[in-house]
Amino acid sequence: MQPVLAFDVYGTLIDTQGVVDELERRLKTPSSAQEFSRRWREKQLEYSFRFGLMGAYVDFAECTHKALLFTDRAMQAGLSENDCDHLMSVYAELPAFSEVGAALSQLKAAGVRCVAFSNGTEEAVGGLLSKAGLTGYMDDLVSVDTIKRFKPDPAVYAYLRTRLEARPEHTWLVSSNAFDVIGAKHAGLKSAWVRRRSDAPFDPWGIEPDMTVTDLEAFAQRLLDT
Known part of the structure; x- marks a missing residue:
């Protein structure tokens, strides 16, 4: 699946x-x-x-x-x-990282379902994605604003699964924020940590990501090769 x-x-x-x-x-x-x-x-x-x-x-x-x-x-x-x-x-008009468009395009072409999942409101995130030219790669936009909680509250990840109608073991959280990765793993999701800085440490909580990559192109390549 x-x-x-x-x-x-x-x-x-x-x-x-x-x-x-x-x-x-x-x-x-x-x-x-x-x-x-x-x-x-x-x-x-x-x-x-x-x-x-x-x-x-x-x-x-x-x-x-x-x-x-x-x-x-x-x-x-x-x-x-x-x-x-x-x-x-x-x-409100921040740019995307340089490799993001190519990575999402590759995933989209492979038929992988991609959604934006953010602490930002739908309006704010929708504006960012549109300005960055990423809207067409997303099948949905899930905002915590709907339930008035912030990551890494477990309710946020439960809401994500309900919204996507997806089982935890089939749902990946992809984030450069270690707290988000740990929150997702704690809630039973799969996770990938995008370690954009080579000197960035991961929190020593005994909860590790399922995958660690340097950027989203590396993530797309590894995911599609499995």
Whole structure:
């Protein structure tokens, strides 16, 4: 039976560091753009975890905005309200990683069912995929916003399986985010970790991905060769 592939979006299909060029133009110290982007992303995820644990769901864009404001304060960057509004608009149009289109095209041609599975809202993720030219490769878009929970809550992965009408052993979560991979494995799904940085460590929880690859082309090749 063909697997169903659920692709994380932010950091897996879409490059969250794609905002760095704009940060270099907006920050008083352009050389701090990489660090600002990294801290913004980390705080974005932290806020989603915290809101989830509090049972006080807000959508992912709100986590992203609050994380931007925090990073501005923490780094004393002095961004104006207009700067922040502009950076949020840039975040809504982030680019895909260079190999993603070719990898998804290969999977689609092989008849593999592919879906986008994200903490972002359907509107936000749909916009990103459309801008990146990836919409046609996806059979569905599954957003946690429907159930007002965030990854790695087990309810999110249960909702994914229900939405796809797929058995856990036939459902793959493909993500560059280790917490997402661990969450999926804990919920009984198969998982692939896209280790985009060679020095990226995996959490030592005793829960390992079924596959580790350097990018999505490597994943597509390995999956189709099995």
